[in-house]
Amino acid sequence: MIDEMVAPRLAFGKALVEFAPLFPEMVVLDPDVCTSTQTSLFRAAYPHRFYEMGIAEANAIGVAAGLASCGYIPWVSAFAVFLATRALDQIRVSVAHTGLPVKLNGSYGGLPSGRGGATHSSIEDLAVMRALPGMTILTPADSVETRAMTELATRLPGPVYLRTVRCEVPTIFDAAYRPVLGKATVLRKGSSGDVAILSEGMMSARAVAAADLLAAEGLKVRVLHFGTVKPLDGEAVAAAARECGRIVTVENHSVIGGLGAAVCELLAEEAPCRVVRLGFPDVFMESGDDGLIFSRYGLDACGIAAAARRLAAGRGPTGA
Amino acid sequence: MKLEERARELEAKARELRFHIVDMVHAAQSGHCGGSLSAADIVTALYFEFLNIDPANPDKGDRDRFVLSKGHACPVQYAALALRGFFPVAELRSLRAMHSRLQGHPVQGKLPGIEVTTGSLGVGICEAVGLALEARLRKASWRVWAVLGDGELGEGAVWEAAQAATKFGLDNLIAVVDNNGLQNDGYCRDILPLRSIPDKFRAFGWAVLEMDGHDMEDILRTFGKALLITGSPVCVVAKTVKGKGVSFMEDKRDWHGKAPNAEQYAQAVAEIKGGPA
Numbered sequence A: 001m002i003d004e005m006v007a008p009r010l011a012f013g014k015a016l017v018e019f020a021p022l023f024p025e026m027v028v029l030d031p032d033v034c035t036s037t038q039t040s041l042f043r044a045a046y047p048h049r050f051y052e053m054g055i056a057e058a059n060a061i062g063v064a065a066g067l068a069s070c071g072y073i074p075w076v077s078a079f080a081v082f083l084a085t086r087a088l089d090q091i092r093v094s095v096a097h098t099g100l101p102v103k104l105n106g107s108y109g110g111l112p113s114g115r116g117g118a119t120h121s122s123i124e125d126l127a128v129m130r131a132l133p134g135m136t137i138l139t140p141a142d143s144v145e146t147r148a149m150t151e152l153a154t155r156l157p158g159p160v161y162l163r164t165v166r167c168e169v170p171t172i173f174d175a176a177y178r179p180v181l182g183k184a185t186v187l188r189k190g191s192s193g194d195v196a197i198l199s200e201g202m203m204s205a206r207a208v209a210a211a212d213l214l215a216a217e218g219l220k221v222r223v224l225h226f227g228t229v230k231p232l233d234g235e236a237v238a239a240a241a242r243e244c245g246r247i248v249t250v251e252n253h254s255v256i257g258g259l260g261a262a263v264c265e266l267l268a269e270e271a272p273c274r275v276v277r278l279g280f281p282d283v284f285m286e287s288g289d290d291g292l293i294f295s296r297y298g299l300d301a302c303g304i305a306a307a308a309r310r311l312a313a314g315r316g317p318t319g320a
Numbered sequence B: 001m002k003l004e005e006r007a008r009e010l011e012a013k014a015r016e017l018r019f020h021i022v023d024m025v026h027a028a029q030s031g032h033c034g035g036s037l038s039a040a041d042i043v044t045a046l047y048f049e050f051l052n053i054d055p056a057n058p059d060k061g062d063r064d065r066f067v068l069s070k071g072h073a074c075p076v077q078y079a080a081l082a083l084r085g086f087f088p089v090a091e092l093r094s095l096r097a098m099h100s101r102l103q104g105h106p107v108q109g110k111l112p113g114i115e116v117t118t119g120s121l122g123v124g125i126c127e128a129v130g131l132a133l134e135a136r137l138r139k140a141s142w143r144v145w146a147v148l149g150d151g152e153l154g155e156g157a158v159w160e161a162a163q164a165a166t167k168f169g170l171d172n173l174i175a176v177v178d179n180n181g182l183q184n185d186g187y188c189r190d191i192l193p194l195r196s197i198p199d200k201f202r203a204f205g206w207a208v209l210e211m212d213g214h215d216m217e218d219i220l221r222t223f224g225k226a227l228l229i230t231g232s233p234v235c236v237v238a239k240t241v242k243g244k245g246v247s248f249m250e251d252k253r254d255w256h257g258k259a260p261n262a263e264q265y266a267q268a269v270a271e272i273k274g275g276p277a
Helices: A007-019 A039-047 A058-068 A080-086 A088-096 A125-129 A142-156 A201-214 A234-244 A259-270 A290-296 A301-312 B002-026 B034-038 B042-052 B070-084 B089-094 B123-137 B154-166 B195-203 B216-229 B262-274
Strands: A028-030 A050-052 A074-080 A102-109 A136-138 A160-163 A185-188 A195-200 A223-228 A228-229 A248-253 A274-280 B065-068 B146-151 B171-181 B205-211 B236-238
Touching: A007 A028, A007 A039, A007 A102, A007 A142, A028 A039, A028 A058, A039 A050, A058 A074, A058 A080, A058 A088, A080 A088, A080 A102, A080 A125, A088 A195, A125 A136, A125 A160, A125 A228, A125 A248, A125 A259, A136 A142, A142 A160, A185 A201, A195 A201, A195 A234, A195 A259, A195 A301, A201 A223, A201 A248, A201 A301, A201 B262, A223 A234, A228 A259, A234 A248, A234 A259, A248 A259, A248 A301, A259 A274, A274 A301, B002 B034, B002 B042, B002 B070, B002 B089, B002 B216, B034 B042, B034 B070, B042 B070, B042 B146, B042 B216, B065 B070, B065 B123, B070 B089, B123 B146, B123 B154, B123 B171, B171 B195, B171 B216, B195 B205, B195 B236, B205 B216, B216 B236
Parallel strands: A028 A050, A028 A074, A074 A102, A102 A160, A136 A160, A195 A223, A195 A248, A248 A274, B065 B146, B146 B171, B171 B236, B205 B236
Antiparallel strands: A136 A228, A185 A223
């Protein structure tokens, strides 16, 4: 494990600049948040390929669709919450339904929004995006995967929602790592009969930390990282259910409609097993220190380990 | 009392607001100084001269409704509410802390005096139209004052609200545009040129007044005029300076959403307390 702390939003901004020569058709549209989502780096390097659209997200998506229909590969980089909710109509009609290669950078995904509170924390975006046919959803774990997925997303023929977080997160992949679209990444093999932890995005580093805590107690849990939430790696999910028997899902998102929900939907039909979903319950976020709020909802290494421990002991989160 | 004398009193009050804006953002090490400071004189005039509100009875039915459509500037509203007696001034330093009533963006019902949840730009002005329409339907006399940012005018929803307000002839709605000329990434003129804000609102059927948003006498006179206009909603375009009152924050993009460090805090407080009114 390499522990260097890097903010995925910064890794995204740097990756755009790095891959710009590779994709001459790539352009960036910004609804007045480039200094926040870090596309200001691209603006500085490629001003003629950068369009400042003002605080008008819905229009930015429509314009991007227009550019995409003429052969451009537009990235619209904005706060995740304002893409997934304010600009949803345009994303649904002009991007998802058409299948145009508009790339969405949902920056500030999940809780970390710099204490912005309910209006700025995006904990429903995965649910919203999952419901759109043809939308690929990428949730990189760290800066290495964010860089790789920025290239991967740009290369894909259709619409992509890439979710990048604001805060610094530990780097868990070495530089040679290359994610495969639609495939879960095994972070800890674990052993059959024990619990499997299925996580997305920045939660995967915490899932690994939880697994290491449990390993010291003799519990060998499998940890699967879902850098692609849609299409979901159903084989890996079903295999985890069959081989480990019990599953904990962990996400920087509401437990409604995100990774946990996707896992449960699949397992209910293909390989029913006991699942505990860790994420934000059916609530809006509030302001406060990110670490304190994550811990309040059990979304830290100790909380994840505790949930896995209870499940391994045959008890649910309520002790039932 | 003469308008000039009242203006001097309100200028002193605005200075208090400015102190608390910088103080709470410094305490939180998070929040938006620039757009709060630019609106400080406007908000002072509203809370201490024009709004019919009662801190002892914050939900009284005939109160005027204040909507901060540029919700990220809530430190200015929190400061005004606290100094007006809606909650203890000491609570201001809990801004953006866990379990605080002073959320990063205003939340309806969380704190006395917050009428509308805002923070997503373009949301507040639409609700302000609804509040004004409600007064009309109830044949009530209260007014709705909304404060918008100029960058916020990029959101299409603002213009949807502007059309609806005209359709319903809401002369009980007064929207004040805090025209500081700066937004998150730079000058409005570079990001998404607004051209003439007054002309735009006039074209949408609003009566328009213009004022210097830092000249308290001008603010008092202009808001007084706005109250007399009938038949259409009123837009007051206030020319302001982002970060007004703290020299190193004035007209600087960098201070949109940044907290001062200890040294900057000390200088800011010295300027606010000792500088010219």
